Amino acid sequence: MRKPHLYGVSGGLYRLTANGWVTSEHDQLSPYSKPRYPGMLATRLHRELRGVTVVALP
Template sequence: MENMLCQVCGDPADRNKQGWLFFDWRREDSPPTWPEKSITSMPPLCAEHARVSAGQCPYLRGNEYAVLRVRKPHLYGVSGTIYRLTADGWCATARDTLSPYSKPRHPGMLASRVHRELCGVTVVDRL
């Protein structure tokens, strides 16, 4: 995610004058401007694996998604599990908590995913 590599093969993700290639879908926490300013933990894709994913990924077949070109996929923050030290040792207190870089960090967080905010979004009809 940090180096903008394809989530399938690890080669450089596809980029043209409209931006990087991403898939995204509307979620309960999506902003009213969706897909603009959407927060995603899904890395971009190369063109070849975007076509393969669109045809073979069971999750994409079962949900409405958008193919996007994103000019400014800004690093937004991390998510993970928050741990608290107790008399009995470390205890998980919250799972999959989002911690934006713009706000104070959660002490005891073990981050597991990086998130990007998708800005400068163009919805494209085809790959």
């Protein structure tokens, strides 16, 4: 099937400390097939391409 499949989201992880909210340095990927991260602020949606052919542009 040649349809893009929703794969998951990525974004920053936040956690509450005694000094306030702290964020991760790098974005984390959270696939829909696995448990999600608590405290994630998703900023990107990821799709998986299946059955496609990569071609060079002229």
